[in-house]
Amino acid sequence: MDPIFLTIFVFVIASLLGFELINKVPPTLHTPLMSGSNAISGITIVGAIIVATASGGIFAQILAFLAIACATVNVVGGYMVTDRMLGSFKKKGK
Amino acid sequence: MDYLYLLATLLFVVGIKNLTSVKTCQRGNKISEIAMLLAVVTVLAATGNISWWALIGGLLVGGGVGVWVAVKTPTTQMPEMVAALNGLGGAASAFVALAAILEHPVMHQADKCLADTGLVNAISTPITILIGLVTLTGSFIAFFKLGGKKLSHPLKGTARHYLHAAIAVGIIGCSYWQVIATSAAGLTTATILLSVLALVLGVFLVMPIGGADMPVVVSLLNSYSGMAGSASGFVIGNPMLVVVGALVGTSGIILTQIMCKAMNRSLGNVLLGGMGEESVAKDAKDYKSIKSTTPEEVAMLLDGAASVIMVPGYGLAVAQAQHTIRELGELLIKRGANVRYAIHPVAGRMPGHMNVLLAESDVPYDQLWEMDRINSDFKNTDVVIIVGANDVVNPAAREATGPIAGMPILDVDHARTVVVIKRSLAPGYAGIKNPLFERDNCLMVFLDAKEALEGMVKEVKELGK
Numbered sequence: 001m002d003p004i005f006l007t008i009f010v011f012v013i014a015s016l017l018g019f020e021l022i023n024k025v026p027p028t029l030h031t032p033l034m035s036g037s038n039a040i041s042g043i044t045i046v047g048a049i050i051v052a053t054a055s056g057g058i059f060a061q062i063l064a065f066l067a068i069a070c071a072t073v074n075v076v077g078g079y080m081v082t083d084r085m086l087g088s089f090k091k092k093g094k
Numbered sequence: 095m096d097y098l099y100l101l102a103t104l105l106f107v108v109g110i111k112n113l114t115s116v117k118t119c120q121r122g123n124k125i126s127e128i129a130m131l132l133a134v135v136t137v138l139a140a141t142g143n144i145s146w147w148a149l150i151g152g153l154l155v156g157g158g159v160g161v162w163v164a165v166k167t168p169t170t171q172m173p174e175m176v177a178a179l180n181g182l183g184g185a186a187s188a189f190v191a192l193a194a195i196l197e198h199p200v201m202h203q204a205d206k207c208l209a210d211t212g213l214v215n216a217i218s219t220p221i222t223i224l225i226g227l228v229t230l231t232g233s234f235i236a237f238f239k240l241g242g243k244k245l246s247h248p249l250k251g252t253a254r255h256y257l258h259a260a261i262a263v264g265i266i267g268c269s270y271w272q273v274i275a276t277s278a279a280g281l282t283t284a285t286i287l288l289s290v291l292a293l294v295l296g297v298f299l300v301m302p303i304g305g306a307d308m309p310v311v312v313s314l315l316n317s318y319s320g321m322a323g324s325a326s327g328f329v330i331g332n333p334m335l336v337v338v339g340a341l342v343g344t345s346g347i348i349l350t351q352i353m354c355k356a357m358n359r360s361l362g363n364v365l366l367g368g369m370g371e372e373s374v375a376k377d378a379k380d381y382k383s384i385k386s387t388t389p390e391e392v393a394m395l396l397d398g399a400a401s402v403i404m405v406p407g408y409g410l411a412v413a414q415a416q417h418t419i420r421e422l423g424e425l426l427i428k429r430g431a432n433v434r435y436a437i438h439p440v441a442g443r444m445p446g447h448m449n450v451l452l453a454e455s456d457v458p459y460d461q462l463w464e465m466d467r468i469n470s471d472f473k474n475t476d477v478v479i480i481v482g483a484n485d486v487v488n489p490a491a492r493e494a495t496g497p498i499a500g501m502p503i504l505d506v507d508h509a510r511t512v513v514v515i516k517r518s519l520a521p522g523y524a525g526i527k528n529p530l531f532e533r534d535n536c537l538m539v540f541l542d543a544k545e546a547l548e549g550m551v552k553e554v555k556e557l558g559k
Contacts, residue, residue: 004214007333011324014337018344021107025114025352027437027464030309030445035176036113036123037346038316040106043130043338044187044323046137047330048152051193054145060196065148067189072156073163074183079127080164081172081179086120088169088454 032085039078045071098136099334105129106338110345133334169451170411173444177237177312180319184229187322188292191222192285194329207276218328220269223285224292226322231296233315239305240312247302258298265291306485306524307364309444310353314361317346356439359501380527381519387537389549392479392513396550397557399476401432403468405504406452408442409482409516413543416455419481422551423457429554435461436468436478436504438486465504472508480506480514482543484522489530498524512536515546 001009025033048067056064106129112122138144167175195201200211208216238245249257268288275281303311324339354361396402404419423433435457441448449462472478480487491501506512507530514536521527530536539546 004212007328007331007336008214010333011328011336011340014324014340015344017107018341018346019348021110021341022114022345022348022352025349026116027356027439028116028446028449028462029114029119030349030353030356030439031172031176031447031450032119032123033113033349034313034316034346034444035172035179036126037110037320037342037349038176038180038183040110040126040130040338041180041183041316041319041323041342042186043106043133043335043342044183044190044326045130046133047190047323047326047332047335048186049134049137049144049149050141050330050332051190051197052145052148052152053141053197054143056145056193056197060193061145061148063189063193063196064145065152067186067193068149068152069156069159070182070189071186072153073160074156074179074186075130076157076160077164077175077179078160078183079123079130080161081167081175082123083120084164085169085172085450086123088450089116089119089459 028089032082035078035085036082039075039082042071042075042078045075095136095140098132102129102133102136103334103337105132106341110341133338168414169416169454170414171241172450173309173312173442173447174237174240176444177233177240177308177315180312180316181230181233181237184226184233184315184319184322186226187319187326188223188226188230188289190326191219191226191329192289194326195219195281195285201281205276208273208281214328215331216273218325220272220288222322222325222329223288224265224269224295225318225325227289227292228296228299229315229318229322231293232300232318233296233312235297235300236308236311236315239300239303240308242305244305245301247298254298254302258295261291261295261298265295303364304524306522307359309440310350310359310361310364312444313346313350313353314365317343317350320344320346353440353445356445356502381531383532384519385537386540387513389539389541389546390553392477392537392539393550393553393557395477395511395513396426396431396554397429399426399431401475401477402426402434403463403472403475403478403506403509404433404435405478405480405483405487405506406435406437406441406448407481407483407486408447409543411442411447411451412482413545415481415544415547416451416457418544418547418551420452420455420457422547422554423461425551425554433461434463434468434471436463436465436506438465438483438504439502441483441486465502469505472505475509476511478506478509478512480512480516481547482516484516484528485524485526487530488522488524488526488528490526490528497526506530507533507535510535513539515539515541515543517542 320342327335
């Protein structure tokens with residue numbers, strides 16, 4: 001199988017998994033879940049690091065820098081805020 | 095190395111799954127954090143010849159800003175913050191695609207175009223740029239709207255549709271041009287035009303949607319940023335990015351649907367901006383027979399109440415009165431009353447916003463009641479105190495027609511007495527009149543939420559002496 005087709009294959013299966021993964025969510029968790037999956041969408045940081053090669057031109061490196069900076073804000077901010085929200089539940093939870 | 099990517103991907107799946115239940119949500123977030131760390135460490139180990147200044151600079155700047163906003167943002171502004179973070183995530187994917195064009199070895203040969211790098215790669219590039227940048231500007235418009243800024247679309251009706259259609263055609267044209275351009279000048283022009291049009295489209299798409307629907311929009315944009323990440327995975331040929339982005343993308347769509355359902359709105363309805371026009375009904379401020387009262391009188395009312403239900407809304411968050419409401423609740427419990435908090439699924443600026451806010455100010459979890467569980471109890475309740483909520487208690491929703499017809503509401507009007515703390519008679523997000531305020535059993539306290547609650551706390555304490 002052509003590797004690119006394999007990637008498309010995986011994309012389709014992953015999309016279906018995403019549809020099935022979430023079915024019932026209590027309203028309490030809507031905001032934390034959104035914020036938590038928002039942090040996960042910062043996974044693009046992996047792509048940002050891959051394109052940050054020293055062999056790229058200066059302009060490509062600047063773009064890579066911007067990509068890493070934006071993705072890091074997304075990841076770090078997203079996870080910390082989600083933890084903060086969930087932490088406030090925990091205290092009272094049990 | 096690839097096995098570590100696989101492990102990280104599996105951990106993300108387990109993490110998201112765990113985030114959907116109250117018992118496991120904290121663990122879920124931790125698992126997903128570990129997955130992210132694993133993914134980053136793996137890619138660092140696998141990538142050679144790193145541009146160190148871009149990497150370390152990016153991590154320091156991004157990490158610093160991330161920590162700063164996460165620590166500094168008050169709970170009341172969390173919805174805005176999720177929107178802003180999401181926008182940056184979309185931007186990051188677009189930057190990845192832009193950098194990838196510049197770096198692809200094929201692109202450095204003469205007379206080669208993006209299409210020569212492989213069809214999937216070529217198509218994914220404009221898609222990543224488009225979705226990423228639409229997410230960026232759309233999220234920031236949502237950010238401002240959540241902050242209460244009124245931004246409306248410059249065009250109305252058909253003219254608006256023509257404009258959007260023109261932009262869409264322009265985007266398709268530029269995307270095609272970007273893929274087939276063989277000269278550096280052509281590629282640059284096409285890319286810049288495409289980027290500008292995508293940025294503009296993001297602004298125009300979110301602008302006409304009303305503030306009340308912003309939570310749904312943010313959730314949808316969250317799904318987009320996942321899709322942008324997935325598309326960028328195709329651009330640089332990284333299957334983990336493809337998979338994790340797709341997971342966030344499609345699970346985000348499901349979450350968006352769940353949220354729409356809680357508001358009894360369809361997604362199409364939200365996006366086309368049904369009630370989103372932010373028009374204020376003509377009679378929205380025409381009220382007859384309003385009875386207004388003072389915190390002192392409310393305290394006397396509370397003195398004889400055996401059962402009290404508090405209904406918090408965004409006004410509580412704005413006034414930062416979450417601690418004061420908890421104090422009042424505790425006082426009343428000490429005096430023997432049954433005190434509960436009724437949480438409408440979309441109270442505040444985002445579903446679950448009130449739960450987070452009240453939990454953070456130490457209101458016991460078992461005092462927070464969801465709408466479906468508490469609605470039948472209002473008829474046995476002596477006093478309902480509504481703090482800064484409006485549309486979620488508007489009985490107009492029970493009527494067959496109207497902007498909020500069919501939206502599930504809290505049946506506060508069934509209680510013996512309803513006290514509404516509100517600064518003025520201004521309409522809520524839906525921009526319509528609330529007939530509740532004219533009911534015989536309704537008393538208005540026209541004060542800032544914190545001021546009013548502090549007054550009640552003081553007066554109730556006086557009673558105790």
